Amino acid sequence: MVTDINKQVIVEALHSVKDPEIDSISIIDLGMVEGIEQDGHTVTIQLLPTFMGCPALDIIKKNVITALKALDKNLSINVQFIYSPPWTSDRVTEEGRERLKEFGIAPPPRQLDENGGWAVNCPYCDSVYTTMENLFGPTACRSILYCKGCKNPFEAMKPVSTMM
Amino acid sequence: MGREAKEMTANNDLQFLSELLFQLADDDFIISYRGSEWLGLAPHIEEDVAFSSISQDTMGHAAMFYQLLEDIGVGKVDDLAHSRTSTERKNAVLLELVNGPGNYLRQPQYDWAFAVVRNYFYTQAKKIRVESLKTSSYQPLADVAVKVNMELYYHLLHWKTWFTQLMMAGGDARTRMEKAVQTVVADFEGMLTLGPKGKEMAELGFIDTEEVLKTRTINAMKPIFESINLDFPSTFEMKNGNGRIGQHTADLDDALSTLSEVYNINPVATW
Numbered sequence: 001m002v003t004d005i006n007k008q009v010i011v012e013a014l015h016s017v018k019d020p021e022i023d024s025i026s027i028i029d030l031g032m033v034e035g036i037e038q039d040g041h042t043v044t045i046q047l048l049p050t051f052m053g054c055p056a057l058d059i060i061k062k063n064v065i066t067a068l069k070a071l072d073k074n075l076s077i078n079v080q081f082i083y084s085p086p087w088t089s090d091r092v093t094e095e096g097r098e099r100l101k102e103f104g105i106a107p108p109p110r111q112l113d114e115n116g117g118w119a120v121n122c123p124y125c126d127s128v129y130t131t132m133e134n135l136f137g138p139t140a141c142r143s144i145l146y147c148k149g150c151k152n153p154f155e156a157m158k159p160v161s162t163m164m
Numbered sequence: 165m166g167r168e169a170k171e172m173t174a175n176n177d178l179q180f181l182s183e184l185l186f187q188l189a190d191d192d193f194i195i196s197y198r199g200s201e202w203l204g205l206a207p208h209i210e211e212d213v214a215f216s217s218i219s220q221d222t223m224g225h226a227a228m229f230y231q232l233l234e235d236i237g238v239g240k241v242d243d244l245a246h247s248r249t250s251t252e253r254k255n256a257v258l259l260e261l262v263n264g265p266g267n268y269l270r271q272p273q274y275d276w277a278f279a280v281v282r283n284y285f286y287t288q289a290k291k292i293r294v295e296s297l298k299t300s301s302y303q304p305l306a307d308v309a310v311k312v313n314m315e316l317y318y319h320l321l322h323w324k325t326w327f328t329q330l331m332m333a334g335g336d337a338r339t340r341m342e343k344a345v346q347t348v349v350a351d352f353e354g355m356l357t358l359g360p361k362g363k364e365m366a367e368l369g370f371i372d373t374e375e376v377l378k379t380r381t382i383n384a385m386k387p388i389f390e391s392i393n394l395d396f397p398s399t400f401e402m403k404n405g406n407g408r409i410g411q412h413t414a415d416l417d418d419a420l421s422t423l424s425e426v427y428n429i430n431p432v433a434t435w
Contacts, residue, residue, distance in 0.1 A: 052311055053224020083228075084307035086314065135318060136214035140221055144213070162310060164317035 010036055010043065013067045020059045021139050025099040027060060031091025034082060043068055044078040048087035050160075051140035057081060089160045105142065106156035112163075120156045122147035130154075180364040181302055182238050183254070184371060187359065187408060188293070189229035190255035193245060194416070195286055196222035197423050198259065201268045207276055214322060218283075221315045228308050235304065246427040250412045250420060254359070257404045258351035259286060260416040277340040280330060281348045284323040285385075289355050291316050292380045293371065301369030324388065331392040342394070353400035356381065359408030 035046035089108035097107035127149025199219030297309035405411030
């Protein structure tokens with residue numbers, strides 16, 4: 001029965017929806033879920049895209065619908081992408097930051113220096129001796145770096161803030 | 165206070181909003197297409213990754229602006245992007261010009277200096293526009309602008325770095341860059357203008373006036389020119405026409421027929 005599905009159950013189901021390009025982290029931990037509304041059989045999920053040209057958005061939408069239909073096939077699922085508030089990298093949860101490291105991606109730095117520059121620790125050995133190889137990485141939200149400590153290339157999630 | 169689409173339909177303001185949205189959408193659409201033609205041809209592999217990432221973001225911005233047009237009832241996103249003829253397009257002519265002689269499949273002899281200078285000038289002018297749009301009286305546009313602006317920060321950083329480094333490299337690089345500046349300056353006015361409906365756009369609070377935007381753009385670029393020891397251009401022109409009124413070059417027709425080839429096979433298909 002639909003009435004049995006409370007918000008907590010929906011949140012748990014959304015935890016099973018991973019970023020298609022970083023499958024260790026859920027859309028909840030990425031901070032993409034802004035709103036969950038239920039009105040009878042209709043569930044509306046509001047998501048914030050990380051980057052506007054992200055090709056994974058349609059896949060995420062489809063996976064959200066699949067995950068919620070699994071709770072109750074009679075549910076009508078409405079997935080909306082909204083832009084206000086904008087997604088910013090500080091929306092990634094503590095859990096999300098750990099899951100990113102598991103995938104070999106350093107979590108987004110919390111602070112920028114006065115010139116807008118930033119530095120991150122290596123996600124493998126935590127060394128601070130890292131260099132930026134390319135601000136632009138394999139997906140819009142990632143950069144490519146190199147660790148001089150353990151001599152591994154790695155990626156970092158770009159910091160994105162409304163201060164930019 | 166934010167305006168709603170319904171409120172505007174009544175008093176004819178919609179035509180000025182749609183004019184502005186077409187400029188924003190068409191600019192991003194064609195420059196990201198030109199960017200995509202560089203894929204595999206950029207000077208080194210890291211640049212290939214960066215440039216294609218920027219082009220992908222920019223195409224995402226175009227899609228959002230077309231979406232805002234769809235939301236006010238102008239047409240469907242895909243049709244707006246693919247099925248309009250060149251005379252209906254509102255992009256600046258500067259952005260449609262080919263990357264250089266040849267074709268990306270056959271003997272491309274693209275000009276990297278032109279790519280760097282065009283993208284630096286464009287991104288700086290777009291940044292000024294988007295910052296103004298953050299306080300647009302049309303709230304859905306202001307919301308999108310906040311998002312676009314965060315991504316643009318990285319784009320501008322990228323092109324400014326290439327621009328200053330190639331300029332300071334001296335020798336052949338400097339010569340080619342200065343030549344590219346002349347080419348871009350000859351059509352940059354077409355990017356700065358808001359077209360014949362610009363006055364109303366500003367009066368309705370959709371965006372700042374053309375004069376204010378132009379001054380801000382120049383003020384942002386002057387210190388960069390000083391740092392590379394190059395005289396800032398005294399005037400800008402529209403040598404190849406005013407795209408804001410539908411004047412375009414054959415380069416745009418060629419680009420449209422290529423980029424819409426798949427769409428035109430079956431316009432009602434879902435890809």
